[in-house]
Amino acid sequence: MVSADVDRSLRKRKALLRTFLLAGLLLSTVVLVGLAWSTKHIPTPTTGLSPTINSSWQTALKHLYSPVRVGIQIGHERALEHPEELARLRYSTGGYANSVSEVDINRKIAVAVGERLEALGITVDLLPATVPPLYRADLVLSLHADSSRDPMRRGYKSAHFRDPRNRLEPILKQHLDEAYLKHSKLPHDEENVSGAMLEYYAFNHKKYRHSISQRTPAVIVEMGYISNVEDLDVLRSETPAQAITEGIVNYLRDRGRL
Numbered sequence: 001m002v003s004a005d006v007d008r009s010l011r012k013r014k015a016l017l018r019t020f021l022l023a024g025l026l027l028s029t030v031v032l033v034g035l036a037w038s039t040k041h042i043p044t045p046t047t048g049l050s051p052t053i054n055s056s057w058q059t060a061l062k063h064l065y066s067p068v069r070v071g072i073q074i075g076h077e078r079a080l081e082h083p084e085e086l087a088r089l090r091y092s093t094g095g096y097a098n099s100v101s102e103v104d105i106n107r108k109i110a111v112a113v114g115e116r117l118e119a120l121g122i123t124v125d126l127l128p129a130t131v132p133p134l135y136r137a138d139l140v141l142s143l144h145a146d147s148s149r150d151p152m153r154r155g156y157k158s159a160h161f162r163d164p165r166n167r168l169e170p171i172l173k174q175h176l177d178e179a180y181l182k183h184s185k186l187p188h189d190e191e192n193v194s195g196a197m198l199e200y201y202a203f204n205h206k207k208y209r210h211s212i213s214q215r216t217p218a219v220i221v222e223m224g225y226i227s228n229v230e231d232l233d234v235l236r237s238e239t240p241a242q243a244i245t246e247g248i249v250n251y252l253r254d255r256g257r258l
């Protein structure tokens, strides 16, 4: 009698333990499947090609999974260090006019944009003239200032690759143009967009290993002419950094990344 009771009690405990184990296994499977789904369906910052996901928990998870990252290239910075594939650009050290070097203007504005973005919690990479092979981020901007023998020529312009490398590049360009033209009040110098801008070496992933990934939207910006005194006043002010930051933030908000 005592022995039968003990057996029954032991069987009951074993059954209970099995139920707990099964429930635990089921729960872990549900969690793992959920995580796998999220990893597969939530867009990474570098593809940017998936539709925006609006649900708040998914947005939170997405940010945890892939923090917002922006690359800002300082045009002509350390051009002498270009690798062999870009050797012809080692002496492309930027314009010089009115006792001002373009690269100094590019650097000052890039640093100021970087500080403003970092204050918003965004990770920023300041990139030199040679970009890391197939660099990826939410977006890349290449900052330049123009110069001309004609001191009257002035204005702002921007370009993505001649045939956009992804569907986001025209959207990024539009946000930048809107913010920059509004804040700087510079004329739009779009008729002077050059072939070198439309086939910018750092965006030419088919030709160069040291280039921005095709999936990362990238735009080159000519922020004004250092050879024009009115433009130079703007370039020396806080306005370019403020305008470029606003353009970037508006783009990231549009993409549901902020």
Ligand SMILES: [Zn+2]
Binding pocket: 075, 076, 094, 095, 102, 144, 145
């Ligand atoms: Zn330049």
